[in-house]
Amino acid sequence: MNLSTDQITTLKKLISFKGYEEIDVQYEILDHVACRIEVLMDENPKLTLDEAFRKAHSEFGIFGFADLADSYRESIRKKFWSRYWASLRSFLTSYRVVYLFLLGWTFHWMSQNFTLFGEKVTAPGWGVIGLMVAVVFFFIYYHRIGKNFKGYATFKHGLSFFTGFQLILQVSVHGTKYLIGEEIPTTLSFQGVMAWITISAMSIVWISMFLLPRVIQEAVDETQKLKAIYEA
Incomplete structure (x- = not known):
């Protein structure tokens, strides 16, 4: 037997009730x-x-x-992580790195020309401040x-790397205090180590800011295709 449209709709609801x-x-x-189900109903x-x-x-079982759903979500995560790294390689080997x-x-x-509330701020310090402003606009765009x-899982799990992105962003923001002053600390001290960790985190986030709009658009395009198929 072939399931009717009403039966398929009912099955979707039953699957939803399972969480x-x-x-x-x-x-x-x-x-x-x-x-x-078609086989089972044919048999009985x-x-x-x-x-x-x-x-x-x-x-x-x-x-x-659960295993089927988890496998599907994991395949989405792997696919979009792969796209992120491909976008990174493309960016670093193109003119856009300029x-x-x-x-x-x-x-x-x-x-060299500005202060923040009367305090000199290093170039990486201004980089973190600029990043905070850019991230606000980015999250408005994302939402x-x-x-x-x-x-759709394709959109949500396709962008699962946001968890790591947010962690690195927090490191950048909280590390800004180590970049206040006329020079970047270069001594092998706690402040010096934290300053360079902050600079590294800030660099990663700035690079990601160039990549994420494209990755998000790919997630949107793929989800839009699924949405068109399912709604039809």
């Missing part, structure tokens, strides 16, 4: 479950859809659909773009 609320995860599970026409669903669910040098020159010029796709 799988992401739309593309539901369809990934549905692809594996629907055929099995007296089975209701709910009974066939529970029987199919039990055949996936003690964890039910943008980093222009930023560095700008922050050096600011360190504006993502509000239509928050129900």
Whole structure:
């Protein structure tokens, strides 16, 4: 037998009741479950859809659909991490790397000509301050773009590297105090080590700022394709 549209809709709801609320995860599970349910109902026409669903669910083992859903999400994470590293290699070997040098020159010029509340700030210090401003606009952009796709694992898990991004950003922000002054500490001391950790973290985040819009757009495009298929 072939499942009707109403039966497929019911199956989606049953999958959702199991705790799988992401739309593309539901369809990934549905692809594996629907055929099995059709077989079960062919073998025993007296089975209701709910009974066939529970029987199919039990055949996936003690964890039910969890392994299937986790495997799907992990494949998304791996795919987008791969795209991030590919974008990084492309950026570092293209003319766009000049943008980093222009930023560095700008922050050096600011360190020579401006103060912050009467305090001299090093070029990396201005880099962190500029980064904080840029990140605010970036997250506004991210949430504006993502509000239509928050129900899709492809968008959410495709950008899972944001966790690491936020951690490195916090290191940059909290380390700003080690970059206040006329010179960057160069001695082998706690302040000197923290200053260079902050500079490294700040550099990583600035590079990511050039890459993330493209990666986000790829996540949007892929999710949009899935959305068009599922809504059809």
